[in-house]
Amino acid sequence: MLNRILILWALLASHSFWAQDCPNPVYPANGATNVPLDATIDWESVDGVPSYNITMGTTPGGDDILSTQFASGSSYVPPLGLPANTTIYVTITLFFFDQPNITCPSYSFTTEPISTVPECTEITNPLNNAVDINPNTNISWSYVYAATGYNLSLGTTPGGTELLNNFDVGNTLTYNPITDLPPETPIYASIVPYNPLGTAMGCTYQQFTTRAESEIPDCTNIIYPLNGETNVPLSPVLEWHAVPDATGYIVTIGTTPTGTDILDGSTFYSNSTPVVNFESNKTFFITIVPFNDAGAAEGCTQTSFTTLLGCGPFLDFDTGEYVIVNPEIDFPATISSCDNNGPLIINSTDIAEGYRWFRIDQFENESLISDTSDVTITENGRYRYEAYNTINQNGNTIECPSSQVFEVVSSEMATIENIMAETLVSSLRITVVASGNGDYEYAIDDIDGPYLDSNVFNNVAPGSHIFYVRDKNGCGIAQQKFAQDLTVEGFPKFFTPNGDNINDYWQFIQPTETQKIVFKSIRIFDRYGTFIKQISQYSLGWDGNLAGRSLPAGDYWFMAIDDSDREFKGHFSLKR
Structure with missing residues (x-):
């Protein structure tokens, strides 16, 4: 059964891969040149992607410049800047916690060459004039544009170098002296950036004072759950090796490698702790840092474990893929x-x-x-x-x-109650009124459609039509024939000039069943034969007025002459 599910999951995962778009680079653009060495790598955010990994190298997919790192949002700031005059390939991986990651195709850009020596930098740890500093402290400093390495000097007097003399620490931003610094002593430190064009000029020292000698504790190793362990109970007792000189332990647990949503740096004074109600089918990331009065352990590594598999999705650590056991269903509401x-x-x-x-x-x-x-x-x-x-x-x-x-x-099948027609200049607007207990759609002249949700049809040609009302749930199709009420060759039998925008004008309507008729003149008379108005078949028509005065309701006559000199006569009603 599990093999069948894994095959099904693989098919689903394959579909997900093709459905998921990879982001486009924003800056630097693909193929860009002369990119600054302190550029921030930006790409478009993709909906539904919780996190991203970024890798950089000198070949497509390579990681010789930057091994795979988690990115904060959809951008990444290289902490050491970018190598100069180098074509760099960037690979973005869409990181998921409930399905396989998606590695996108690499794109590339080329950085600018180094054109000047670097400026001086500033030591960030310990801060200038800081006191009570652990003798086992690291020395850290800020990145400097175009620097390819740094020389560090340490002494006990201003400008002194007896502890470390212009030592090349390479292209890094931190250094841990091999031996502890002298306790309760002023320490003077200077860091000088360099690149192939030379070294920074005029860099000064910074000062801090150490405290009494003491040792920060070492990192510990977790006993349970082991790194990568699966089927961990939902209420386990977390346990790790005790560190002899540790006062306590700082524990961080999250559902992502950078998350702290379960425990955010909580302090424990023993080497174990029960945790109640972990969520099932999830991977958790845990970091344990021992500490004492001298400080906290440095460089402690993160481990992870997965709770009871249940129905999934759960992580298969052998393949690095997630498995879902629940069936996929497609059922309407x-x-x-x-x-x-x-x-x-x-x-x-x-x-x-x-x-x-x-x-x-x-x-x-x-x-x-x-x-x-x-x-x-x-x-x-x-x-x-x-x-x-x-x-x-x-x-x-x-x-x-x-x-x-x-x-x-x-x-149920619809009942057509009424078909209402509104006469426009040369066409009709038809409204189909239907009733019934159903969800209906509408079509004209073809039982096979196309069907529309709207019951209003615009630009309908005069003449006979059949309207269809279909129940969307397959309960039947109602139909009704409609024929426009016309006199001779497309002249309406009545009009109602009352300002409601329906039949407000009397005008010839071109029939669809005959050859197009062109009239040279259309003249209107009252019932006594008195000439009232001549209209063009291309105008709105007659509005029922004579010299600005509304004529009374009643019968009127017309005579029209087409371009073949044929006469058309008839009568119609003006209704008010």
Whole structure:
């Protein structure tokens, strides 16, 4: 079973790989040249990616410049700057905690050459004029642009070098003297950056004073859980080796390598501690730092462990990949049944070892109604569908379910109540009014569609049409024929100039069933034959007025002459 799940997971992971986009470089751009040596590497943020790793080398995918490091957000500041006059390949890896990481293709840029000697730097630890400094302290300083190395001098007098004389520490930003500094003594330190063009000029010393001699403790090693251990209980007792000269231990635990969301530097005075209610199926990262009055241990390494596998996702430390046991399901939140079609039969197409269907009552109680891949439902309401796989763990069989709560609702074929037409200049706006217990969509002149959610059709040509209303849940299609009420060759039988923007103008409408008709003139007369108005077929039409005065409701006549000198006569009504 597990092998089948691993294959399924691999397919899902492969799909995830292709679905996930790699970020584009922001700065430096791919192929950029003369990039400053103190450039910050920036790339686009990708939705759904919790963290990034960055690697830099002189070949695609190489790490001879920077081994893989976690990035803060979507940028990285190289602490030692970038090597000069070098083509650098950057590789970004999308880091996930619940699926395999995705390594993106490398891109490259070229840095500028060194053109000047570096400036002086500043010692950051210990701070200038600091007192009570541990004799075993490290000396640290700030990065300087274009520096390729640093020379360190230490003495007990201003400018003295008897403790360390112009020692080349290389291209690093920290140095731990081989022997402790003299206790309770002023120490004078100077650090001078250099590069192939020369050394910084005029660099001065900084001073600090050491305290009485004492030893900071060494780091410890964890006893339980061991680094990389899996199936760790949710309430384990963490244990590590006691350090003889340690006063206590600073413990940090997070769900990411840089996280502190479980313990944030908590202090313990013994070499073990119980932890209650770790989350299952997660990897945790732990760092333990012993300390005493002299200070805290330095350079202590981080370890990790994974809690009980359960249903996953869990990390396979042999492959570095995550495995998911729960089945993938694809099930809607709402299902409609057609009225008068009998019981609703639903069949699951999800791949799983087992299935269950539950009816949920008004008190949220569930009752099992089927334990196969299909179910027969006879009434509307709320239900829950569950599909599950199993896994053997520590001699026990565990079910790993995925579920979806859904609602069954009724649906029916629509009833077309009305079709309303609004006459525009040369077309119609049709509104189809339908009723019924369903979710409907609308089409014109073709039962196969296309169907639209809107019941309003614009730019409809005059003439006869059939409108269709289809239930989206498959409960049937209603249809109704509509024919526009016209007189001779496209002249309306009435109009209503009342300012409601519907039939406000009387105008010829070009029929679609005949050859296009072009009129030289369209003249309007009252019922006594008195000439009132001549209109163009390309205008809005007649608004029912004569010389700014509204004419009364009643019958009117028209005579139109086309470009072949044929006459068209008829009458129509003005309604107010």
